[in-house]
Amino acid sequence: MSASHALLEARGIGKSFFGISALEDVDFTLERGEIHALLGENGAGKSTLIKILTGVYRRDRGTIYLEGSEVSPDDVAAAQALGIGTVYQEVNLLENLTVAENLFLGRQPRRFGMIDRRSMRDRSKALLARYGLDIDVDALLSSYSVAIRQIIAIARAVDLSGKVLVLDEPTASLDANEVKGLFTVLRQLREDGVGIVIITHFLDQVYEIADRVTVLRNGRLVGSRAISELPRLDLISMMLGRELQHITRDHQAEPETIDDRGAPSIQFQNYGKKGSVAPFDLDIRPGEVVGIAGLLGSGRSETAFLLFGIDRADSGTATIDGKDVSIASPEAAIANRFGFCPEERKTDGIVGDLSVADNIVLALQARRGWMRPISSAQKRELADSFIKSLDIRPADRERPIKFLSGGNQQKAILARWLVTEPRLLILDEPTRGIDIGAHAEILKMIERLCSEGMSLVVISSELEELTAVAHRVIVLSDRRHVAELSGRQLTTDGIIRAIAGTGETEAA
Amino acid sequence: MTWFTRRLRRLAPQLVALAIILGIISLIAPGFLTVSVQNGRLYGSLIDILVRAAPVALLTVGMTLVIATRGIDLSIGAVIAICGAVAATLISDGYSLPVVIAVSLGVGIACGLWNGVLVAVLDIQPIIATLILMVAGRGIAQLITEGVILTFNDDTFAALGSGSLAGIPIPIYLWVGTALVIGLLMRRTALGFLIEATGINRRAASLAGVRARFLLFSAYAISGLCAAIAGMIVTADIRGADANNAGLWLELDAILAVVVGGTSLNGGRFSITASLIGALIIQSINTGILVSGFPPEFNLIIKAGIIIVVLTLQSPAIMTLFGFIKASRRSEKLNHGTKEATR
Amino acid sequence: MKKALVAAAAAAILASLASGVSAQSLTVGFSQIGSESGWRAAETTVTKQEAEKRGVTLKFADAQQKQENQIKAIRGFIAQGVDAILIAPVVATGWDAVLKEAKEENIPVILLDREIESPKDLYLTAVTSDQVFEGKVAGEWLAKDVGSKDCKVVELQGTTGSSPAINRKKGFEEGIKAASNIKIVRSQTGDFTRTKGKEVMESFIKAEGGGKDICAVYAHNDDMAVGAIQAIKEAGLKPGTDIKIVSIDAVPDIFQAMAKGEANATVELTPNMAGPAFDALEAYLKDKKEPPKWIQTESKLYTAADDPMKVYEAKKGLGY
Structure with a gap:
């Protein structure tokens, strides 16, 4: 009778954190013997959904059914008891214990009240043998590779729970052979009827192992399809979205004007760093917006880190107005009048305990040096003028910036760079996690800035955003610049095709 | 006016605590608050507090900056011993006062730069990095004094510890002056602002072009400089360099003073004035215990008890109760939540 | 020049022979705690002076505040076959084993400055102040x-x-x-x-x-x-x-x-704990006269x- 029900079913799941919605009305269905990939960009809500299913977070709304009956996993232990086990990216085992101790932690076999080491050893051996693993179970976990630890973690989770296995980025630190081994194990578990949820950003692996995919974007469900019916192109457009096409810039009218902008003022040639981004060429003209597109992990942010000197390039040259420059540090980049709004606003952007005004003048003060302080009158004036022109709310320059909303924090960080009057402003996901109103304002501001002659590099996973503001878009895939789109090629479809590697990029 | 009220609000808990402690001591020891002029010099227990607070107040100035960078400097007690030993050696070898002072200050700054290298360049955790000099420093000082209390008879140098000028003991000039100079250096230039930014979020500050390494260096160097001045005062006071005991555990009193002054050990916003009031609170307790006549077995318990009370009164929960902090905590919580959501 | 050197060398050999045959000459090991205070340093100096005064060969070992160093030093003295051992013990406990080893070799042990918690038959006497x-x-x-x-x-x-x-x-x-x-x-x-x-x-x-x-x-x-x-x-x-x-x-x-x-x-x-110790030792070795288990040093008043x-x-x- 339970056979008529799905193994795990979630309906109308909603979750918000202190008024900000992280998941809205999401459905998710997992069948027995199915490998189900959960996909989406950063902040799409994958982790939140997983944490609700495995009892880490409590949902605000919605119902969860396990084999047809309603369940409510209130904590990790409860979820485990129900049959839902998780293996996180940072394998959640203890390195300083033996393999056997890890497998039986918290449920050691006992005899006369003492831990029965022999039975624990034998049972560990038998358990791992099912996964084709013949190792010394009395050795410390730390003596084994990440791949083996991962299988041990899976073995523990399946042994403990047995119905649903959740894997969060299991292949992130494995090499090709290890991935193959892991997939063999997963296929065997599928044979055994275990339902497996896997979060990953490697699309090749999704096509290799998954039966079905569910895509989330901005906390909402985009869709759930069988992988066999889903061409790669469609999957990418599901992930990156394409609903807002009406605000796309009218690129047909533009090719002429681009050349009018004159010679490139900032040029990067053969610029790259091993293990980060393959060498690329990039020319940026005054008043030009260069977009950078690509999936998560394609090298988007890494490109920004190179341009701003956070990572040091190990090949290539940078020239500004024909002169060679070295951009080996953020200080050097700033000295060349670059600015950078990082993606991780909380950790890399704001200085939380300082006031909005202090945050706004920080980069300018750093560039002037400690001996030439910005007077408090100057600071007030600068802060007030940007609070007004960017409509930062509340309009209180003395308030610690940590008390502002994400959108207003982002505006303050933008203001921090605008006061330095940069020639190149690099924006990494400038609209991530901010409300619709601020979103539109920031896009408008980007247009205004470039019309004033500033050059911008905009990195975004919102393709409509890129096609709306950028004159050209560089497409990255697998840490490599694979295409450059401009003019009439610059459409969301064109970008998606380029990412999927099927776009015929005519000479630009 | 608004500036003044804001300052007052920031310093209110410390000032109130200091006033209460002085009040209680004067009840136990009558005449405690009397200040008179004797032999052309201010005289009284309050003056003793100001004089005896000199070493810990000086250390507190440097420690405040180091803690603002999210660091800690455990070595300054040992730096006192080193600089005291250097000063005593030079004085007894007949060098002139300016030379002695310059070399001692230089040695203190060098000690601070050493810590700076470990923390800023080698990225060793500050507590470990400065522990090295804390342990080794006394050994170095003993090598300099050759294991004895190195005494000298030089009245001009001794005046740094026990002399007076216009009726006011010289150590008071030294610590108030140093605090003023460094306080102005911090607030009249951008150093204080940049140090705060680095301490709150070093990565974000670096990405905004702040030279975090230079700031760490300067904080530890100033800490070493302050310890050097304290070392000269301590040495001049007893006319001898006691490598074993000079400045012993004083770094802990300095950390305590900073904490009592309300600067967070997590780095960031700092107030040298508040830390100095913290140092005066600690010294008032010390002096108060001495004049109160309690048996010495109670010293540490009394001190710990009072400090627990002071810190409890400053805890956010109690402060909200008394209205020193407005209801900003709610929004802080809210903010914490959004951080979770964007992960 | 060369002649002078040869003469000096010969004299040195003669001197060492002379001290070797002298029945009077004692070799005593001294395990000192360290040099943590001025008084301790003075005690070391005075002990050396007292030994020199009496023609005693003193083997000195500085333990740097560590008992394990002291035990090592005492075992070294035993192995070298010294006539007696002086110890300024860093702590009060943990001495029994090494003192038994000395007793088995019939080497008398005298404690300086501090007493220990060991059976009193394991050492000859303790010289301390009161x-x-x-x-x-x-x-x-x-x-x-x-x-x-x-x-x-x-x-x-x-x-x-x-x-x-x-x-x-x-x-x-x-x-x-x-x-x-x-x-x-x-x-x-x-x-x-x-x-x-x-x-x-x-x-x-x-x-x-x-x-x-x-x-x-x-x-x-x-x-x-x-x-x-x-x-x-x-x-x-x-x-x-x-x-x-x-x-x-x-x-x-x-x-x-x-x-x-x-x-x-x-x-x-007094930093002179060694003087009374050497006196007791000489009396003991010469006449087998057992000293008292505690020798109190003089607490002299100076005005x-x-x-x-x-x-x-x-x-x-x-x-x-």
Whole structure:
């Protein structure tokens, strides 16, 4: 009778954190013997959904059914008891214990009240043998590779729970052979009827192992399809979205004007760093917006880190107005009048305990040096003028910036760079996690800035955003610049095709 | 006016605590608050507090900056011993006062730069990095004094510890002056602002072009400089360099003073004035215990008890109760939540 | 030139032969704790001097405050076949095994300066001072000095809870028990340091009516007394005259103060523990005369009458 029900079913799941919605009305269905990939960009809500299913977070709304009956996993232990086990990216085992101790932690076999080491050893051996693993179970976990630890973690989770296995980025630190081994194990578990949820950003692996995919974007469900019916192109457009096409810039009218902008003022040639981004060429003209597109992990942010000197390039040259420059540090980049709004606003952007005004003048003060302080009158004036022109709310320059909303924090960080009057402003996901109103304002501001002659590099996973503001878009895939789109090629479809590697990029 | 009220609000808990402690001591020891002029010099227990607070107040100035960078400097007690030993050696070898002072200050700054290298360049955790000099420093000082209390008879140098000028003991000039100079250096230039930014979020500050390494260096160097001045005062006071005991555990009193002054050990916003009031609170307790006549077995318990009370009164929960902090905590919580959501 | 060298070498060989055959000459191992204080350094110096005086060959080992180093050194002495071993033990326990080894080899062991918790048959004798007695000598001096006048005494204690602080306080109180005119009005710890001695004395002066009521300072060591003397001077009073100073240890600096009339009396904690030890050892080896299990060193009282400058000069070179 339970056979008529799905193994795990979630309906109308909603979750918000202190008024900000992280998941809205999401459905998710997992069948027995199915490998189900959960996909989406950063902040799409994958982790939140997983944490609700495995009892880490409590949902605000919605119902969860396990084999047809309603369940409510209130904590990790409860979820485990129900049959839902998780293996996180940072394998959640203890390195300083033996393999056997890890497998039986918290449920050691006992005899006369003492831990029965022999039975624990034998049972560990038998358990791992099912996964084709013949190792010394009395050795410390730390003596084994990440791949083996991962299988041990899976073995523990399946042994403990047995119905649903959740894997969060299991292949992130494995090499090709290890991935193959892991997939063999997963296929065997599928044979055994275990339902497996896997979060990953490697699309090749999704096509290799998954039966079905569910895509989330901005906390909402985009869709759930069988992988066999889903061409790669469609999957990418599901992930990156394409609903807002009406605000796309009218690129047909533009090719002429681009050349009018004159010679490139900032040029990067053969610029790259091993293990980060393959060498690329990039020319940026005054008043030009260069977009950078690509999936998560394609090298988007890494490109920004190179341009701003956070990572040091190990090949290539940078020239500004024909002169060679070295951009080996953020200080050097700033000295060349670059600015950078990082993606991780909380950790890399704001200085939380300082006031909005202090945050706004920080980069300018750093560039002037400690001996030439910005007077408090100057600071007030600068802060007030940007609070007004960017409509930062509340309009209180003395308030610690940590008390502002994400959108207003982002505006303050933008203001921090605008006061330095940069020639190149690099924006990494400038609209991530901010409300619709601020979103539109920031896009408008980007247009205004470039019309004033500033050059911008905009990195975004919102393709409509890129096609709306950028004159050209560089497409990255697998840490490599694979295409450059401009003019009439610059459409969301064109970008998606380029990412999927099927776009015929005519000479630009 | 608004500036003044804001300052007052920031310093209110410390000032109130200091006033209460002085009040209680004067009840136990009558005449405690009397200040008179004797032999052309201010005289009284309050003056003793100001004089005896000199070493810990000086250390507190440097420690405040180091803690603002999210660091800690455990070595300054040992730096006192080193600089005291250097000063005593030079004085007894007949060098002139300016030379002695310059070399001692230089040695203190060098000690601070050493810590700076470990923390800023080698990225060793500050507590470990400065522990090295804390342990080794006394050994170095003993090598300099050759294991004895190195005494000298030089009245001009001794005046740094026990002399007076216009009726006011010289150590008071030294610590108030140093605090003023460094306080102005911090607030009249951008150093204080940049140090705060680095301490709150070093990565974000670096990405905004702040030279975090230079700031760490300067904080530890100033800490070493302050310890050097304290070392000269301590040495001049007893006319001898006691490598074993000079400045012993004083770094802990300095950390305590900073904490009592309300600067967070997590780095960031700092107030040298508040830390100095913290140092005066600690010294008032010390002096108060001495004049109160309690048996010495109670010293540490009394001190710990009072400090627990002071810190409890400053805890956010109690402060909200008394209205020193407005209801900003709610929004802080809210903010914490959004951080979770964007992960 | 060459000739002179040869002659010198020959003389050296002869000398060593001579000392080798001499029945009188002893080889003694000395395991010292370390050099943590001036007094300890002086003890080492005096021990070496005493050995030289008696023609004893002294093998010296500095343990740097570690018992394991001391045990290692003692085993080394046993292996070298020394005639006797002196130990200044760093801690009171953990000596039984190594002392048994020495006993099996018939090597007598003498403890210097501190006693240990081992069976008394494992060592020949212990040479130490009596801290209670030191305090008593100081107290008795003060009682005699003030006569029948009323006298308020302030006391600068050693580190709270340390045995010299407890014992010297107890001894002093015994010493003044008979004199009902002497009262200890204030007592605080000065941690055995000059700085704290000075700071505590300053507060005593404030608390006791500007110091005019204080008749004497009793300090558990000379360093605190030196600090107190400075505090008294800075308060505009005359140490040694307005306020009497009596302390313990007899380190060189207090004799300088005494010579200037700023200190009145000090009780010596003699660094010469080795002298009595060698005496007992020689008597034991010669006549098999068992010494008592505890030899108390002299706690000599020094006052201005003892030519303090001369004592200072004599003590200066000992490494205090």
